[in-house]
Amino acid sequence: MRDLLMIPGPVDVDADVLAALAAPVPGHLDADFIATFGRALKRLREISLAPGAQPFVVSGSGTLAMELAVANLTEPGDRALVVNTGYFSDRMAFILERHGAKVTHVRAPLGGAPDAAQVEAELRKGPFKLMTVTHVDTSTAVLAPVESLVKAARRHGVLAVVDGVCATAGEPFHQDAWGADVYLTASQKAVGVPPGLALLTVSPRALEAWRQRKVPVASVYPDWAEWLPVMEAYEAGKPAYFATPPTSLIRALDVSLGQILAEGLEARFERHRRMARAFRAAWSAMGLRMLPTSEAVAANTLSALYYPDGMDASLVGRVKAQGVAIAGGLHPELKTRYFRVGHMNRVTAADVLATVGAIERALQAGGHRATASGTGVAAAQAVLSD
Amino acid sequence: MRDLLMIPGPVDVDADVLAALAAPVPGHLDADFIATFGRALKRLREISLAPGAQPFVVSGSGTLAMELAVANLTEPGDRALVVNTGYFSDRMAFILERHGAKVTHVRAPLGGAPDAAQVEAELRKGPFKLMTVTHVDTSTAVLAPVESLVKAARRHGVLAVVDGVCATAGEPFHQDAWGADVYLTASQKAVGVPPGLALLTVSPRALEAWRQRKVPVASVYPDWAEWLPVMEAYEAGKPAYFATPPTSLIRALDVSLGQILAEGLEARFERHRRMARAFRAAWSAMGLRMLPTSEAVAANTLSALYYPDGMDASLVGRVKAQGVAIAGGLHPELKTRYFRVGHMNRVTAADVLATVGAIERALQAGGHRATASGTGVAAAQAVLSD
Incomplete structure (x- = not known):
């Protein structure tokens, strides 16, 4: 007898999602797969409520999604404000520092979340290039008041990066309306797919900040430069190549995102x-x-x-x-x-x-x-x- | 009717591999999954014929496997020799340069592969820190004479990194006997699993070179420091956490590696x-x-x-x-x-x-x-x- 899986990810997924994985492996150049990938990208944008954002679907874990966000927006010496609600906020700071950022933490006592007033007080001590918030920290089960924090960052002209790994498709998030610049997540939690996909939706403002970089992104695999043409091509119904996309998982993602949108x-x-x-x-x-x-x-x-x-x-x-x-x-x-x-x-x-x-x-x-x-x-x- | 998939990856996989993907998602802390992951790591070592090597299984594409190899072994200013047989050798050079290496290419006319004498002549112009060879370049279908090239690198005390993405489990490779330091590959070719896993076996010599680094690895996700304790723990039958492992794909990998070893x-x-x-x-x-x-x-x-x-x-x-x-x-x-x-x-x-x-x-x-x-x-x- 199999146990009921009630850990905070990976989670049980729907039978139709498993069936998508069980079908023969799609080639990344198949017309069917091209349509599937394009639709999954559009659906990811819908899930983030971000009609203006650029979606990315990359083979990797949620930590890769964090690095995909931060590596592209950080240059050595940039100041970053980390709204810290647990282990995964610490991890975000660790990644930011690896990419040369000077990190300031804003914290509440363990089990709490800093409020907008507290964060705004720190933002005034800027200028910061970006602020990160963990929507739900998987280590503490703390839900951050993301809407007010993101809006505070916007008021200060600071890029807002939100880690939705343990939240996306389970907690409300309105990327465009709130003004978040990156919403990053992974496949294995409320998105309802086995682990193995890093997912991002990126605002035009964040893409522009990335285009203004003076030094290259530190590594090749997390560099948007490699992925952007691929995402644009597949969404336009054409194949493009950087690295072999995880075709079976992407088909499963498309099924799950379709179910999520059908539920509403x-x-x-x-x-x-x-x-x-x-x-x-x-x-x-x-x-x-x-x-x-x-x-x-x-x-x-x-x-x-x-x-x-x-x-x-x-x-x-x-x-x-x-x-x-x-x-x-x-x-x-x-x-x-x-x-x-x-x-x-x-x-x-x-x-x-x-x-x-x-x-x-x-x-x-x-x-x-x-x-x-x-x-x-x-x-x-x-x-x-x- | 489904077409017969005869592209050079992703390839058709066995029904039992698909069945492993279709089963309910394993939790990464389940005793069954811990045993499966540990066995897959041991089997990967057997496939590379590298009893002395440290295996790594990471969520990502073959290009991530390339970066996982190179990012850990390169520090700014290191000299690297790229045995260039096509597009993926160019990519290796691109990744090496991103990590600060000074790259020398040794080439044959398109469609050929440099031989050991030609490579050795370049090695004499060293010292090089590492040499990379693409076992089979997926862009040209060129098979490099890996055994003699790796042995030449060894004679010169140069770390030998072999990209086996389009070769592993399809072309003979004897990592320990030949003295290769890193054999890297991906899941979606002759390894017989859908795309989404970056696979490496790393020699003790390469691990030691990594331990002697003076500057941190440029990014967090490709850093062996994060993955090594996880691989060691799972192989020892204990869970450890860095990022959620792609549990369904790892179960499929274990099945396919088992089939490969059963075939011989x-x-x-x-x-x-x-x-x-x-x-x-x-x-x-x-x-x-x-x-x-x-x-x-x-x-x-x-x-x-x-x-x-x-x-x-x-x-x-x-x-x-x-x-x-x-x-x-x-x-x-x-x-x-x-x-x-x-x-x-x-x-x-x-x-x-x-x-x-x-x-x-x-x-x-x-x-x-x-x-x-x-x-x-x-x-x-x-x-x-x-």
Whole structure:
């Protein structure tokens, strides 16, 4: 029996997405594949609500997507402001510094997110070339107030790069309306495809900043110069070559993006919010404390929860013994003190109850007697029945 | 009806490889996946005949594999010798230069490969830090005399990097015995997996050269520092995290590498040689001239052929109308004057005859009357019946 996969990525994907992977490998010059790739690029732009942006689909992980964003917009000596909400914001700073940026961090206490006033106070100390925000940090489950932060960056003429890896297609994002310059993400979370695709939508302003560079991008593989003509050609229905595109994964991406648009972005975001509310009701009923310091900064795509007193990382194994795969902590400051539950992409009411039930049983088996058995599933069910 | 895919990558893959992709997405922390990843790493080492080497499996294309090799071994000012046999040797030089290397090219006339004496004469003008060779250049179908070139580099204490993208698991390669320092490849050719994996096996000597670096690797994503602990951990049966591994593709890789080892490397190389001989007999009988200047430098994994007089790139479309997908030219100097046929991975006698037959019919339909219809398939069949 396969466990229910409830880690914060990779996530379970739809049967039609798997079927797209199971079909014979498409050649990158096939007319069918050219049409598929072109459509996937258009759909990616729709998902980001960025009719004016240039989409990129590249073989690689979410970290490559981060480097694809930052390597092209940073020149040695540029100042960058990192809105830091966890491990992946630290990683963004690490990548920025590798490309020569001078990084300033703006932080809240762990589990919180800096607000627009705090970020704006830092922006005034600029000039900064770019600001980065992690939409949802997978390590902390903190949801940043992206709209107000991006708008603050715009007011200061600073390029806004948003890392949507654990958010895209699960949390609302309006790239053009908010004025974000790069929205970057990966395939294996709420986008609903196995891992292996780095995805970006880039504003004309960011492309122009890249065109004004004085020094070449540090490496070839992340250089937009190589990918831009390929993306433009495929979207125009013509093949072009830089590196062999991951044809099977791109076909799967096209299927998943089509499903996302068929569900409707607003409906999809609402489903994620509803499932997250059910989970939060369960956590609260079960006496589990969330790592995010308030509901306002709690992601709808995953939960991060402190182990109850007397419990440790062995809980993850006990939940697995109950048939559900969840993940341990990731943030270096407290990785042994909390665990994470992914709830994105196909997540259903059935998944919520199965997961809460497994955690509840594992807690009871581990001697956690804070609440009566059944309290968690009942609380989740009450939200789901609403 | 689907065309027979006979381009030089991506290639058709086995049904069991597709089935591995079609199964539910593995979590990167699942015990099953950890075992699979560890086994795939061990198998990659076996395929390269490099018991002493460190394998790397990274989400990305073959070009990323090239950068993963070169970015880690090059510091600004290092001298590199590029044995140039086509477009992908040019690309290697381009990547080397991006990382600050001073590149010297050693070339033969187009369609040929420099021999060991010619390369050794250049090596004497060193010192070079590294030498790169394209095992089979996908643009020219030229097979380089890798064994003698790598041994020449070793005699001069020069690191030998071999690009096996269009060769690995199709052309013999003995990494440890010959003394190659990096063998890099990609998933979508004779390795028999859809595109999306960059693969490397790295010698202890190359790792030591990397450890002696004075400046950091230019970008984060290609930096061995991030990947080495992950590869070591998974091979030791433990998970480790840098970026989410492409779990579905890695499972498919493990299946394909298992099939390759089950077939046996020598048997597999011999099958590729036999199919290539059959193709060459057909080309010769049909009056088609190969781009490689002699059999000694003709790859066994693909053919590159000049269009006959009076024919042009429209031939590719006419062959497709006959049910077989082949590819046009790629080398910038003569890309409109030749076409390419891939013959690797699962290639069978049936594929040879179907492909030769389709090309023969397309030539006849295009007015090519150099030979009587049926000459090509008969010549191929004579080799296949041997």
